Amino acid sequence: MTIDQSPVALSITGATKHYDSGFTLDDITFDLPAGYIMGLIGPNGTGKSTLIKLILNMIHRDAGEIHVLGLDNIADEETVKENLGVVFDSSYFIEMWTVNKVEQAMAPMYLAWDHAAFDGYLTRFGLDRRKRVKELSRGMQMKLMLAVALSHDAKLLVLDEPTSGLDVLARDELMDILQNYIADGERSVLFSTHITADLERAADFITYITRGKLYFTGPKDEFEESFRLVKGGPEDLVPDVRGVAVGIHRYETGFDALVRAEDLSKIAGLKAEDGRHGMVPLAVEPASIDDIIRLTNADDAVHAMEVA
Amino acid sequence: MTGIWRAFGLDVRRITSQGVFSILVLLIGFPAAIILLGSISGGVSYMPGAAIGGVSAMLALLPLNAFTFEQQGQNNWMNGIIPVRRVHQVIGRYLVVGACMLILALEVAVCVSTGMLFESGLIQFSAMAISVLTAIVMYALFESVMIPLCYRFMYQKALLTMMLICIGLGAAIAAIFALLAKLAPALIDALISWVASSVEVMSGAGVVWPALGGVVLTTAAVAASLAVSLRIYLVKEF
Numbered sequence: 001m002t003i004d005q006s007p008v009a010l011s012i013t014g015a016t017k018h019y020d021s022g023f024t025l026d027d028i029t030f031d032l033p034a035g036y037i038m039g040l041i042g043p044n045g046t047g048k049s050t051l052i053k054l055i056l057n058m059i060h061r062d063a064g065e066i067h068v069l070g071l072d073n074i075a076d077e078e079t080v081k082e083n084l085g086v087v088f089d090s091s092y093f094i095e096m097w098t099v100n101k102v103e104q105a106m107a108p109m110y111l112a113w114d115h116a117a118f119d120g121y122l123t124r125f126g127l128d129r130r131k132r133v134k135e136l137s138r139g140m141q142m143k144l145m146l147a148v149a150l151s152h153d154a155k156l157l158v159l160d161e162p163t164s165g166l167d168v169l170a171r172d173e174l175m176d177i178l179q180n181y182i183a184d185g186e187r188s189v190l191f192s193t194h195i196t197a198d199l200e201r202a203a204d205f206i207t208y209i210t211r212g213k214l215y216f217t218g219p220k221d222e223f224e225e226s227f228r229l230v231k232g233g234p235e236d237l238v239p240d241v242r243g244v245a246v247g248i249h250r251y252e253t254g255f256d257a258l259v260r261a262e263d264l265s266k267i268a269g270l271k272a273e274d275g276r277h278g279m280v281p282l283a284v285e286p287a288s289i290d291d292i293i294r295l296t297n298a299d300d301a302v303h304a305m306e307v308a
Numbered sequence: 309m310t311g312i313w314r315a316f317g318l319d320v321r322r323i324t325s326q327g328v329f330s331i332l333v334l335l336i337g338f339p340a341a342i343i344l345l346g347s348i349s350g351g352v353s354y355m356p357g358a359a360i361g362g363v364s365a366m367l368a369l370l371p372l373n374a375f376t377f378e379q380q381g382q383n384n385w386m387n388g389i390i391p392v393r394r395v396h397q398v399i400g401r402y403l404v405v406g407a408c409m410l411i412l413a414l415e416v417a418v419c420v421s422t423g424m425l426f427e428s429g430l431i432q433f434s435a436m437a438i439s440v441l442t443a444i445v446m447y448a449l450f451e452s453v454m455i456p457l458c459y460r461f462m463y464q465k466a467l468l469t470m471m472l473i474c475i476g477l478g479a480a481i482a483a484i485f486a487l488l489a490k491l492a493p494a495l496i497d498a499l500i501s502w503v504a505s506s507v508e509v510m511s512g513a514g515v516v517w518p519a520l521g522g523v524v525l526t527t528a529a530v531a532a533s534l535a536v537s538l539r540i541y542l543v544k545e546f
Contacts, residue, residue, distance in 0.1 A: 053388070053545075056389065058387075058545065058546055059546075060543065060545060077391070077393055078311060078391045078392065078393060079391070081390065081391035081392075082391045084389075086389045088382065088385060090381070090382050092382045092383055092384075092385040092386045092389065093383070093386070094322060094325050094377050094381075094383050095380065095381060096377075097321075101321070101325075104321065105318060105321045108314060108317050109314055109318070109391060110391065
């Protein structure tokens with residue numbers, strides 16, 4: 001089977017996975033258009049890796065559909081995986097293997113394996129072919145997985161926490177690589193991360209999952225613009241604010257409340273233009289990605305719901 | 309078919325992760341050394357058995373090594389990344405078992421033939437074929453149980469389960485014989501004479517019928533084992 005250039009690199013519809021532990025990844029739906037980078041974010045244990053494993057058919061979904069480049073990820077598994085490059089947060093190669101043996105093992109797996117490209121990435125990343133996987137640092141192991149993922153003309157890169165073991169320079173380099181990778185408009189990237197600076201740098205779209213549910217999916221700018229941070233003193237946490245806040249963090253000297261931008265007007269007396277609220281000051285600030293994640297997972301957070 | 313070859317190739321690379329040299333030494337050097345020692349010392353009678361025993365043990369462990377490497381770190385994740393269906397991954401692993409069977413057959417044939425040459429200067433092909441067949445059937449039965457166990461459990465637990473199965477089978481057979489000896493001793497005599505007469509009939513029938521029986525038994529064991537392994541692996545999550 002061949003792949004026609006699909007306008008959607010990844011389409012997930014109603015993907016659901018129940019675990020015996022009680023955790024459920026519930027009804028996840030989003031599309032990643034071809035030619036873009038999507039950041040998959042959320043706190044630990046909220047289902048990001050579960051979703052990636054569902055895409056790779058490493059675990060079985062209980063409901064929903066997943067299409068990669070227009071093909072069903074299970075029915076057309078081999079074609080899909082020929083066109084997928086995958087990087088995990090820890091190495092999946094046998095530790096005894098040398099870098100050279102990694103290529104010997106992986107090259108026959110792909111019809112489009114490009115030895116010259118792999119060699120180029122090894123040089124670029126400073127990877128010695130004679131070194132064993134176990135002798136490489138975590139960052140270098142990640143680069144080795146990335147070199148493999150980039151050397152068989154993959155149309156979609158799926159990266160699970162790729163930057164977690166990297167220093168700032170290596171993260172920067174990785175983001176550059178990802179940007180270059182999608183430059184032709186045909187390739188796409190889905191990467192999960194905790195490091196929001198990476199999202200600011202590279203992501204075009206964000207999908208935010210928390211408590212196993214989809215909270216947001218859409219353009220990155222829209223994500224940040226969808227929320228405002230309302231700050232006030234302890235006595236300013238009036239019912240109006242409580243009523244619209246999707247998450248509140250209280251501390252001794254006041255509170256931070258995350259409010260949807262369209263709900264700001266529901267806070268009586270709040271002047272959106274200067275953030276003053278009646279007799280007492282309520283400050284309204286743009287919400288950062290970190291603020292949104294932090295407050296939607298605070299104890300007072302309203303249970304997750306899809307907003308886009 | 310491509311997927312099966314890819315899986316087979318990957319398993320071979322897993323098995324040879326610590327180098328091909330040690331495997332070659334054990335598969336070629338070990339029997340060669342035993343044969344040489346046997347011929348020098350005149351202990352030709354024990355030579356084929358010792359060589360075959362060593363080689364069989366080595367070959368029995370080779371396909372299982374794929375599991376041990378797979379279970380190290382996150383190597384099993386590779387199975388979720390490569391463009392090979394799970395069905396083909398399992399078939400590829402059984403192909404490794406098949407390749408090991410061929411090597412075993414060759415090794416047994418060489419060792420037994422050499423033993424015969426040293427002893428009488430002649431190779432008795434039917435006796436050699438029976439030796440090869442016996443080794444292959446035993447090997448197939450062992451791997452047919454071990455591989456599904458390794459798909460189901462971690463390697464160490466699979467080995468432990470296999471040991472328990474062997475002990476349990478041995479104990480059950482011993483208990484049945486003890487019970488029969490107590491309750492119906494004539495039945496044991498009848499059984500022994502039936503086995504003896506069967507062996508006599510088989511030896512008279514030449515190598516064809518035992519060979520056919522061996523092939524049927526091996527095929528049935530491997531087919532059942534493959535079905536169980538697929539059933540386990542297709543629903544496995546990693």
